Amino acid sequence: MFWPISISNQFKLPEVKPLEKSAKPSKGNLQNLKYALPQPNEDPIIATTSNSSNPQNNLPYIAITYRGLYLFDCRTDSPLAAHIRSDLSIKNHGENQSVKLSPNGKTIAILTTGNDILVYTIRLAKDDELLTIFNKDGKIIQNGLPTLSPDYKDTDFLVSTGDSTRTKGKHSRTASSAIAGDVDGISGGGVFESDGFVNKFISVLLSDGSKETPNYDIGLRLKLIVNVQSHIMDYCFLDNLSLLLTHSKPHAFQVIYLNDPQRAANTDAKGQHFIDFDKFPWLTSSKTSDPGSVVVKSVYYSYEMNCFVLISNAGECWLVYKVDDSLGKLDFKGKLIYEEGNENPELQADICLINHTKNLCYIGLRNGNLLIFKMRKxxxxxxxxxIKIHNSSDSLHNFQLSPNGESFIVMYGKSWNIYSFLGNLNFSTTDYDKLEWMTPQSMSFTNWNTLLLSTSKSVFKVNLITLNHSSxxxxxxxxRPVLxxxxxxxxxKGYEKRKLGEFNEDEKHVKQSHTWFTQLLxxxxxxxxxxxxxxxxxxxxxSVCIVGNRDVLIYDLHFNQYKFLKRSDLGGGDLNTEDASVSPIRSCLWWKNHLILVLKALDKVVKSEIIVFSPKILERQEAFSFDHVIWSFNFDETGKGENYLAVDVDLFDNELIVITDALNCYTWKLSIEYRNNGSTVIFKRSHLLPFKKCFEERLDNSVILNFKSIIKVMGDDYLLLTNTDLFYVRKSQEGTNAVYKTYIVSQSVEYVQKLNPEILAIFDGTQFLHYIIGDKQxxxxxxRPLKIQVGNEIVDDAKTDYMIDSIGTSSYPLTTMIEKKLIFGVGIDYSNSNLRIEPTKKNYLNDLVHHFILMNIDNVTKDISDVALSIVMVYKRFHRFKNFKFVLELLLMKYVQTCYDDDEYDTDNQYFDRLIELIKMTNQKYSIIMNxxxxxEVQYWSIFFTKFGQTPREALTKLFYSFNDYQLSAHYFIIMLNYEKIDKISKEDVELINKILLKLVLVKDYETTFELVRFIKIVDDQICNTIVEKLKSQLSEYSSA
Known part of the structure; x- marks a missing residue:
């Protein structure tokens, strides 16, 4: 999960040197190098893109204009290269229209309005390495080319372009440097020079505190121009060396192999390969039985799954896999997956996205609604x-998947929303003021915590805040979640707050909130x-442990101390030194202050190991080193050639659980033996459970690749979450043998959490399902699960699909505190042009009471006697919670509204009678009903009072004459006048009002007195004056007496 938190950078396109000065002079070419004004850096930005499928490679991201291609460093946003096309090139080939990147991010394809594809390549070689230099404050001093410090931002400087020509420019925030552009596709950078700057640069370069990381020279080249005769409907990369084009006339795929001699047998002399749609018998629907008549509008490819989705002009969708036939030739097989728009154009598919990390397919319809499909092998x-379209959103524009697949972005014409992968609306720009970056033309991820947005004028870098247990x-x-x-x-830090349920909702900033503690890295x-x-x-x-791709560190909250892991035993010196290799450590977790690290070395032979550290590493004077490892398990010991897949610790049974990529589950019982001279940790291996046979019918590569978690429940039963499928592996006895059988609990699960030994929580992306699992048998x-809402409006019945009505954003649930019945989430607040984290909490006591009322009804219907589910026991279980009465008010309000909307709901009053019985047990029946x-609204009242069997007037009479409750009498008098729709107050009611007002004044309840008088004045102004004069005389008589 991720949320936007701040704008880290905003910049415009850099200036380039005039084309006639950067091109190599040759006879007769100078007149062809002209280009129209304004300057290229003032052209509107069409799109930006990055290698978001693998952002850890730190490859440059791309921006295109109608004639320009720009490359930027993804870490520093420095311009690296550019290619500006001349007017003659625009005339011959058309303007740039869209851009696609190859899977490895090193080949760029641009489609032009002239139906041509321009293929560019970039070159990354360590021999061309330059240096990025940071000062002690972490600011960039040099990024391949030295950039000016803020002290020199208003000074003039000279730009060297690699020859004798020099152009004078001015440094600004929106154009961080000027670079040279070349019509043939290569650009160079220059060194900024200013008085005193060189001396400062050299001093920083030679200082001991500088930090250097490699930055590579980008060899941008225009390698190929593909001139296509038939109109291109859409295009994509099949792999790093081949392009797939779709045509309408003829209806066919065209595969272009860019540089692969082994595939020459499949192509013609021009390296092209055509496949007519007529050859695909699966490319049919209820609307057409002729594959050749299908007009493909767009292609959405997933390199990781080697498949794509075709969308036709009629809004139909086919899921297609790339295959090779028996002769090694390229072929495709597919299946129709959506055609509901044949009868209604509003339901036609418009855009699509494949989530390879969850085997999901998202389809966006023309009416703005979203559909989520599970893909099978x-x-x-x-x-x-x-998912219904957000109320404030307009037409769909595009999808964007986060790097880890835990979230996706939906772009609309004037806004964009962030959803969790199963549909919880985490963030929407419609909730905030309209700023430029909130209405982008394109977006992509540059790494795990940065989002790239572009408008026609600027490029924005947005810092993200992410959730630790998303991966x-x-x-x-x-x-204990971490942001x-x-x-x-x-x-x-909610577990350390005794009065957590009482914290002020206005305390929104993380650093100042009661529940969160922030710390700089x-x-x-x-x-x-x-x-x-x-x-x-x-x-x-x-203590907290943080595992990076190079470093591992622990932070002690008490001593405010960081410690880096020293790994001299593994070679390479300390892990945090510059010459250290990439860390093999993948994951961390804790058990009773014992740190557990999971290693997986991706060398020629993959090797996995689990190591456990002594709590001594938390002592202030002790180093964090492998000298304190007290236990380890090397997976080579199994002799099965397997590696770890997931590791967990059962905090309630003190058990370490490890599952491998062979789907073998290993468990160790953990215990501590205390002695006079210290303590000893005991790891006792208890089980080896082979689960692979349980998945034979469902096993494919995605089960292993997308495995998320394993949890032990109810004795020797386990829950395994992979993709979005939650598998229940249950142990059963067949004769003398123990056999494990597998069941699917749900196909729609984001995560599962064991709250305590008796309660299991499953979050399905829109609501929680709580299972009571106390009985091991x-x-x-x-x-039957208890359903707990987190803010989404859900329609789920036999008549309709599972529909989510996204009325507004819903705070994503991070964790649950079962003792306080609280769900903690996070949202984004906007104030003074800044975004900030807003911690949220939701009490789900109302869901619990509602669930137990339904269980009581179900038991009575089935003639089951269960004292634990009686209404009396429900009251005893929950009445101690301070908001119990408010929960009853809320349940009664929802009940009345449901009865108003559905005439057939609870016609026998079974739910209503039990709810009223609970309300009566509080001894505040009339107060709860009044609230x-x-x-x-008044239109709902008749439903309640009809079922209650008592009118407001009857309740008023009882309250005033029997209970002597004058405050409630005043409130019910107001309810009575509204309910009976009285325009003029009768003499009897005037007398009753005078009695109520006199009693209220005598007990000094002036607030209720004023409220009643104010309401009477609205109903009958003349009578109000009479009543006030009568009250004055009564008070005079009372005071004189």
Whole structure:
């Protein structure tokens, strides 16, 4: 999960040297190098793109205009290269229209309006390495080419272009440097010179505090111009060396092999390969039976899954896989997956996105709604849910998947939304003021915590805040979530707050919130690590471990101390030194202040190992080194050639659980033996469980690749989450043998958390499902889950699909505190042009009471006697919670509204009678009813009072004459006048009002007195004056007496 938190940079396109000065002089070419004004850097930006499928490569990102191609360094945003096309090139080939990147990010294809494709390449070689130099404050002093410090931002400087020609320019925030552009596709950079700058640069270069990281020379070249005769509907890369084009006339695919001699047999003399749609018998629908008549509008390719989705002009979708036939020739097989728009144009598919990390396919319809499908290995799909368009959104524009696949962005014409991968609306720009960056033309990710946005005028870099258990999920990281930013972390500290349920909702900033603790990351870590692989907080909340792609460190919250892991035993010196190789450590978790690290070395032979450190590494004077490892497990010991897939610790049973890529599950019982001279940790291996046979029917590569978590439940039963499928592996006895059988609990699960030994929480992307698993003999498949809402409006019945109505954003649930019945989430607040994290909490006691009322009704219907589910026991269980009465008000309000919308709901009053019984047990029946009635409109009241069997007037009489409750009498008098729709107050009611007002004044309840008088004045102004005069005389008589 991620949320935008700040704008780190905004810039415009850089200036380039005039084409006639950068081109190599030759006879007769200078007149062809003219280009129209304004200057190229003032051209509108059409799109930006980056290698978001693998952002850790730090490849440059791209911006294009109608005639220009610009490359920028993804870390520093420095312009690296540019290619500007001349007027003659525009005339011959057309203007730039769209851009696509190859899977490795090193080949660029640009489609022009002239139906040509321009193919560019970039060259990355260590021999061409330059240096990026940072000062002690982390500011960039040199990025291949030295850039000016803020002290020199207003000074003139000279730009060297590699020859004797020099152009005078001015440094600005929106054009960080000027670079040379070449019509043939190569550009060069220059060195900025200014008085005193060289001396300052040299002093920084020679200082001991500088930090250097490699930056490579980008050899941008225009390699190929593909001139296509038939109109190109869409195009994409099939792999790094081939392009797939789709044509309408003729209806065919065209494959162009850019540089692959082995495929020459499949192509003609020009390296082209045509495949007519007539050859695809699967390319049919209910609207057409002729594959050749299908007009493909767009192609959405997934390199990771080697498949794509075709969308036709009629809004139909086919899921297509690339295959090779028996002769080694390229072929495609596919299946129709969506055609509901044949009857209604509003339901036609418009855009698509494939999530390879979850085997999901998102389809956007023309009416703005979203559909989420589960993809199967047999080309079939299962529709999981539908998401209604956000109320303030307009037409769909595009999708963008986050690098880890945990979220996706939906771009609309004037806004964009962030959803979790199963549909929770985490963020929407429609909630904020309209700023330029909130209405981008294109967007992509440059790394795990940076989002790239572009408008026609500017490029924006948006810093993101991410959730630690979105990757490397385990029970420990989910219990204490951590929010990760580029330079700091925010640690959940709710368990240390005794009065957590009473914290002020207005305290929104993370650093000042009761529930979060923020801490800056060390500068060395930020500069050396391009990603955070794993982050986990110890069970007592005193220590946190952070695993980067190079460094591993622990932070002690008590001593405010960071420690880097020294790994001299593994070679390469300390892990945080510049010459250290990429860290093999992938994940971390804690058990009773014992740090557990999981290693996976991706060398020629993949090797995995689990190591456990002594708590001594947390002592202030002790170093964080491998000398304190007290236990390890090398997967070579199994002799099965397997490696770790997921690791978890059962915090309630003290058990280490490891599952491997062979789907073997290893468990160790953990315990501590205390002695006079110290303590000893005991790791006792208890089980080896082969689960592979349980998945034989469902096993494919994605089960291993997209595996997320394993949790032990109910004795020796396990839950395995992979893709979005939650598998229940249940142990059963067949004769003398123990056999494991597999069931699917749900096909729509984001994460699962064991809240305590008796309660299991499953989040399906829109709501929580709580299972009570206290009995070890229970079968999870037979349990009825408790549904807990997190803010989404859900319609789920036999008549309709699972539909989510995204009325507004819903705080993503980070963790649940079962003791306080609280769900903690996070949202984004906007104030004074700044974004900031807004911690949220939701009490789900109303869901619990509602669930137990339904269970009581179900038991009575089935004639089951269960004292634990009686209404009396429900009251005893929950009445101690301070907001219990408010929950009853809320349930009564929702009940009345549901009855108003559905005449057939609870016609026998079973739910209503039980709810009223709970309300009566509080001894504040009329107070709770009054609070509920005041929260709903008058048109709903008749439903309640009819079922209640008592009118407001009857309730008023009882309250005043029997209970002597004058305050409630005043409120029910107001309810009575509204309910009976009285325009003129009768004499009897006037007398009653005088009695109520006199009693209220005598008990000094002036607030209720004024409220009643104010309401009477609205109903009957003349009577009000009479009543006030009568009250004055009564008070005079009372005072004289």
């Amino acid at each position: 047999d080309l079939s799909v299962v529709k999981l849910k539908s 490397q999920f385990n029970s420990v990281s989910c219990k 990760l930013q580029k330079d700091r972390i925010a640690i959940f 060390p500068l060395t870590f930020r500069l050396s690590n391009t990603e955070i692989r794993s982050c986990c907080v110890s069970d007592d909340g005193s 229970s079968n999870l498949m037979k349990l 509920c009635i005041k929260k709903i």
